[in-house]
Amino acid sequence: MTDRQSVPAAPETADVVILGAGPAGLVLGNLLHAAGVDCVVLERATRTQVQTRSRAGFLAANTVRILDRHGLAERLHRHGREHGVCEFRSEDGRFRLDYGALGRGERHTVYPQHALVTDLLAQYLDAGGRVRFGTEALAVHGADGPRPSVTVREADGRPGSWRAGYVAGCDGRHGAARRSLPPSTVRRHHHDHGVSWLGLLAEAPPSLDAVGYAVHDRGFAGHMARTPEVTRYYLQCERGSSPDTWSEDRIWDELALRLRAREYGPLRQGRIVHRAVVDLESDVLEPLRHGALFLAGDAAALISPAAAKGANLAVLEAELLARALIDDLRHGDAEGLARYSAQCLAHIWRAQDFSQWMVQLLHAAPGPAGGSAFHDSLRRSRLASLRASRSWQDWFAEHYVGL
Numbered sequence: 001m002t003d004r005q006s007v008p009a010a011p012e013t014a015d016v017v018i019l020g021a022g023p024a025g026l027v028l029g030n031l032l033h034a035a036g037v038d039c040v041v042l043e044r045a046t047r048t049q050v051q052t053r054s055r056a057g058f059l060a061a062n063t064v065r066i067l068d069r070h071g072l073a074e075r076l077h078r079h080g081r082e083h084g085v086c087e088f089r090s091e092d093g094r095f096r097l098d099y100g101a102l103g104r105g106e107r108h109t110v111y112p113q114h115a116l117v118t119d120l121l122a123q124y125l126d127a128g129g130r131v132r133f134g135t136e137a138l139a140v141h142g143a144d145g146p147r148p149s150v151t152v153r154e155a156d157g158r159p160g161s162w163r164a165g166y167v168a169g170c171d172g173r174h175g176a177a178r179r180s181l182p183p184s185t186v187r188r189h190h191h192d193h194g195v196s197w198l199g200l201l202a203e204a205p206p207s208l209d210a211v212g213y214a215v216h217d218r219g220f221a222g223h224m225a226r227t228p229e230v231t232r233y234y235l236q237c238e239r240g241s242s243p244d245t246w247s248e249d250r251i252w253d254e255l256a257l258r259l260r261a262r263e264y265g266p267l268r269q270g271r272i273v274h275r276a277v278v279d280l281e282s283d284v285l286e287p288l289r290h291g292a293l294f295l296a297g298d299a300a301a302l303i304s305p306a307a308a309k310g311a312n313l314a315v316l317e318a319e320l321l322a323r324a325l326i327d328d329l330r331h332g333d334a335e336g337l338a339r340y341s342a343q344c345l346a347h348i349w350r351a352q353d354f355s356q357w358m359v360q361l362l363h364a365a366p367g368p369a370g371g372s373a374f375h376d377s378l379r380r381s382r383l384a385s386l387r388a389s390r391s392w393q394d395w396f397a398e399h400y401v402g403l
Contacts, residue, residue: 011160011163016040017042018170020043020170020171021041021117022117022298025318027319027322028321040162043134044136047121050121051121054113055113061109083108083110084100085098086400087208088213089212090216091217102394103395103397134155135160136152137177138150143293146165147165165292166292169293170297173298177299178299187286196236196280197277198251201230202232203270206231207267219364220235235251235254239279280304282355296344303352307354307355313348360378364379
C-alpha cells in the first residue's frame with residue numbers, strides 16, 4: 001500500500017512566492033499584498049522563532065522613510081529611539097562624534113530587529129496576508145521558464161510544492177534560493193575579514209549614551225544600546241572560539257578593560273542572556289536576478305556587522321523589488337525588473353566599501369602576527385583624522401547612516 005503521506009499534493013499557487021520571513025520578505029509581502037498581488041511567504045521556522053531571533057537594531061533614516069511611506073512604522077515611532085552619537089576610545093584617549101549633526105544631518109532609530117519583524121508580520125497577517133510557518137523551501141525549479149516552482153517540506157514532514165509567476169529569495173545566505181542557482185550563471189564575491197566577534201546581549205542598561213567603539217591591543221570591543229534595559233556588546237575573539245568558554249566574569253572583565261572603564265566610568269552589568277561567535281565576512285552574488293527568481297536581503301549579499309547595514313539593505317531591496325513586481329503584474333511594465341539587480345548592487349557595493357573601512361579602523365590586521373606596526377599606525381592616523389577633520393566627520397556621518 002502506498003504511504004499517503006509520502007505522495008506530494010497538487011502544487012499550490014501564488015503570483016509571487018516569497019522565501020523567508022525576515023525584514024526583506026515581510027516588507028515585500030506587505031507591499032505586494034497592499035497592492036492586490038497574490039503572494040505567500042514560506043518560512044521554515046515557527047512564528048515564535050521568527051519573532052524572537054536576536055539581530056541588529058540600528059535602522060537608517062532611509063529605512064524609516066521607506067517604512068513610513070507604506071504605513072509600516074507606527075510602533076517603531078512609538079517605541080524606537082533616535083540616536084546620533086558615537087564615541088571612539090583608544091590608547092590616544094576618547095572622542096565623540098555627533099554624527100546626527102554632520103553630513104546629511106541624519107540619525108539612526110534604535111529599534112530591535114525582532115520587534116520590527118513582529119510588527120511587519122502582525123500587519124501582514126492582520127491584512128489577510130498568507131504565511132506558511134514550519135515550511136522549509138528545498139529548491140527552486142524552472143526559474144528560466146514562465147512558471148517556476150518551489151519544492152517544500154511541510155510542517156508535518158509531507159512533501160509539497162508551489163507554482164508562481166515569480167519567486168523572491170529572501171531566505172538568507174544558506175537558503176534554497178541561493179542553493180538553486182546554476183553555478184555557471186553566478187559570480188560570487190566572498191571576503192573573509194579574518195576577524196571574529198563574540199556577540200552578547202546583556203540584561204543591563206546602557207553604560208554610554210552613545211555607540212561605543214573601543215580600539216585596544218587585546219582586540220575590539222563595542223557597546224550598542226538596544227532598549228533602556230538591554231545592551232548589545234561585542235568582543236573581538238580568536239577564530240574558532242566557543243562562546244561557552246566565556247564566563248560572565250571573564251566577559252565583564254574584558255569589556256571593562258577594552259572599553260577603559262577605569263578611565264571613563266564603570267559598566268552597568270547584568271545577566272548575559274545570549275552569546276554567539278560570528279566570523280566577519282562579506283559575500284555578494286551577481287546578478288540578483290535569474291529569470292523569474294530574484295534575491296534580496298542576506299540571500300543577495302552578506303555584509304559584516306561592523307557598519308550595521310544588513311537589515312537596512314534588506315528593506316531598501318524589498319521596496320525596489322515590490323515596485324518592480326507590481327509594475328509588471330499590474331501594469332505589464334517589466335522595466336523595473338530589468339533594472340533591479342543593477343540598482344541593488346550599486347547600494348550593496350557602497351555599503352560593502354564602508355563596512356570594509358570600519359573593519360580596518362577597529363581591528364588589528366589579521367594574520368599570525370596579529371597585526372603590524374604599519375597597520376596600527378595607519379589606524380591611529382585614521383582615528384586622529386576622524387577626531388580633527390570636519391570633512392572626514394561629514395564623510396563618516398553620510399556613510400555611517402546612509403546607503
